[in-house]
Amino acid sequence: MARKSAADFPLRLDNQICFAVYSTAHAFNRVYKPLLDKLGLTYPQYLVMLVLWERDDVPVKEIGERLLLDSGTLTPLLKRLEAAELIKRTRSTEDERQVLIALTAKGEALREKARAVPQSILAASACSVGELVAMKNEIVALRNRLNAVLGE
Amino acid sequence: MARKSAADFPLRLDNQICFAVYSTAHAFNRVYKPLLDKLGLTYPQYLVMLVLWERDDVPVKEIGERLLLDSGTLTPLLKRLEAAELIKRTRSTEDERQVLIALTAKGEALREKARAVPQSILAASACSVGELVAMKNEIVALRNRLNAVLGE
DNA sequence: CACAATTAGATTGCGCGCAATATAAATTAT
DNA sequence: ATAATTTATATTGCGCGCAATCTAATTGTG
Numbered sequence A, B: 001m002a003r004k005s006a007a008d009f010p011l012r013l014d015n016q017i018c019f020a021v022y023s024t025a026h027a028f029n030r031v032y033k034p035l036l037d038k039l040g041l042t043y044p045q046y047l048v049m050l051v052l053w054e055r056d057d058v059p060v061k062e063i064g065e066r067l068l069l070d071s072g073t074l075t076p077l078l079k080r081l082e083a084a085e086l087i088k089r090t091r092s093t094e095d096e097r098q099v100l101i102a103l104t105a106k107g108e109a110l111r112e113k114a115r116a117v118p119q120s121i122l123a124a125s126a127c128s129v130g131e132l133v134a135m136k137n138e139i140v141a142l143r144n145r146l147n148a149v150l151g152e
Numbered sequence C: 001c002a003c004a005a006t007t008a009g010a011t012t013g014c015g016c017g018c019a020a021t022a023t024a025a026a027t028t029a030t
Numbered sequence D: 001a002t003a004a005t006t007t008a009t010a011t012t013g014c015g016c017g018c019a020a021t022c023t024a025a026t027t028g029t030g
Helices: A017-037 A043-054 A060-067 A071-083 A105-114 A116-125 A129-150 B017-039 B043-054 B060-067 B071-083 B105-114 B116-125 B129-150
Strands: A087-091 A099-103 B087-091 B099-103
Touching: A017 A043, A017 A116, A017 B017, A017 B043, A017 B129, A043 A060, A043 A071, A043 A099, A043 A105, A043 B017, A060 A071, A060 A099, A071 A087, A099 A105, A105 A116, A116 A129, A116 B129, A129 B017, A129 B116, A129 B129, B017 B043, B017 B105, B017 B116, B043 B060, B043 B071, B043 B099, B043 B105, B060 B071, B060 B099, B071 B087, B099 B105, B105 B116, B116 B129
Parallel strands: none
Antiparallel strands: A087 A099, B087 B099
16 A cells, blocks of 8 residues: 555645745745845835836836736836836826836836846755756746636 | 856846746635635635644644744734634633634534645646646745745 | 727725734743 | 743734726727
8 A cells, every 4th residue: 555645635734835835935025025125125016127127118007917917906006116216107198098107217227226136036045047947937837827727 | 159048137027936936826826716715715814724624722823833924914814714703712821822723613614615625726737746746845945945044 | 970898097995914013921030 | 039031912004916896098889
């Protein structure tokens, strides 16, 4: 008779990949916190800035699509970034439903200070870039399968 | 000259494992939502119930250690579970600082309805138990390295 | 053209997650 | 034994994350 494996205890906390993901997301948040405090950003705000540093002057919708967030989350977050003078929010003239998000000079400048962040995270994760990339690809593949189920 | 790899664009959103973990946690949440709605639980509440279904009559502290959550999160959450009559909260007589959490009959009974949840999640993740266990172990190892950095 | 349907974003409400602080009980030091 | 320290939980405040609802603009249809 085979030894009982994890699959035989599906309700055990330690056997649940979702808890592994959930608690790792919190761990990342805690590691990021002191780094992002220096930039005056929260982690979700940092994600929005990453999107804008790649390409500027995008509608809220597009930011939401990249980060998988809706307007209920983004609208107040973007207002806070605007209050911090990192971005500008302007109604599109072509389509007045859209609000375009653009970086201010201050928002652009913050990019330089942010360059130090990824290497600090890499150091904290204590493994090679290759391992991280491999793990990231697996996790993203899992996420995409989960999201595919939701779309049905 | 070698082709540029992910490591050469550390600020790109798609290269960040933290975003992979963050967005996968949200994806799990969305998949869980309709399943847990039937049980009348949120995902964090479900995690607390998992802990209690393993072992009952534990102090808040122990739940916090297993889930990596503090009293600021747990106290109101536990009060809501108490309001739903799934648990009882009683001051320990041995150590009056502690509050012991015990399942009610209703809380015990909910375990049976919860048995269907893990297999639904497994189906949604669309991969084998073996693959999931391997991925889970990698992610937990990463989480533990991140948390180790925080403890310094 | 009018009118229905869709789309982008804003608003409200609720439940985390966590920092900061408070309180009361237990432990340790003196 | 008294005082100082530590520990367990509670409270407050803020920023997400998301469901539900609302408004205004655009698109589609007869």
